[in-house]
Every structure is written in C-alpha cells, then in structure tokens.
Amino acid sequence: MNDFRSLIRNSVLDILGIFSRPQNGIHILNGHMICRGVANDQAKYYFSYQLKELSRHVRFIRVEEATSLILNHESVDEPLVAFTFDDGFMECHSMIAPVLEQFGAVSYTHLTLPTKL
Numbered sequence: 001m002n003d004f005r006s007l008i009r010n011s012v013l014d015i016l017g018i019f020s021r022p023q024n025g026i027h028i029l030n031g032h033m034i035c036r037g038v039a040n041d042q043a044k045y046y047f048s049y050q051l052k053e054l055s056r057h058v059r060f061i062r063v064e065e066a067t068s069l070i071l072n073h074e075s076v077d078e079p080l081v082a083f084t085f086d087d088g089f090m091e092c093h094s095m096i097a098p099v100l101e102q103f104g105a106v107s108y109t110h111l112t113l114p115t116k117l
Contacts (some may be wrong), residue, residue, distance in 0.1 A: 021057050022079035026066050030084045033091055044095045051103045054081065060105035083107035 035043035058079040066082035068074075083100065085092045085107050092107070100107055 022054075022081070024077055024079055026061075026069055026076060027058070027079060027081045028063065028066055028084060029081060030086065031096075032086055034096060044099060047096070048099045048102065051099060051105070055103050060100075060103055062106050081105075 034047040058081045061080045061082050063082045063084055066080065069076060069080070083105060085096060096107060
C-alpha cells in the first residue's frame, strides 16, 4: 500500500513539476541521503538526472554565497540553489559530492552531534 501511494505521489509531483519553475530567490536544499538503504549506481544516476533537470532552471551556488546574500539582504533576480547534507554519511563523499561537482555545485556537509555524549 505504501509503495502504491508513493508511486502515485511521485507521479503527481513529476507531472506538476513539468509546469512549475523555481521562483527567483535563494533556495537552500537540505538532504540526508540520496536513497534509502545502500546507495548504488542507480541512485547516483537518478540524483544526477534530478540535478540536470534542476540546472535548466536555476544556478547552483555555494552555501557560503547563499548565506552572504541573505545576511546582506541582497536581492537576486534569478533562482539560486545551495545544498547541505547532514550527518556526513560516506555517500556524501563517495556519491553526492562527485555528482554535484559535475554541475559546478558544492554541498556543505555537517554532523549533528547528540546533546549528551
């Protein structure tokens, strides 16, 4: 049942995505990983495909540039996208970073530490 609902949801979002475009402004996208379970070549390909489609409508920037623009209250006349990934999983370095580099994008990867050690 969940697989069917997920399929329907993703299909609707894919269709709606055909007609929508990112608005001008700074968009910081935070991710955790590119797939559930073990990351593989199929997940890497799909992530690359998503970035290829997104790059048709936005310009990728570094997180440092995005935060600088925000802190300086600068207006932008195009959609800008920066990426962050939390927890620093190995796939961030082995799969995500190389794909982002293909598109001239860099992500900020950070670790979330427990409050009590």
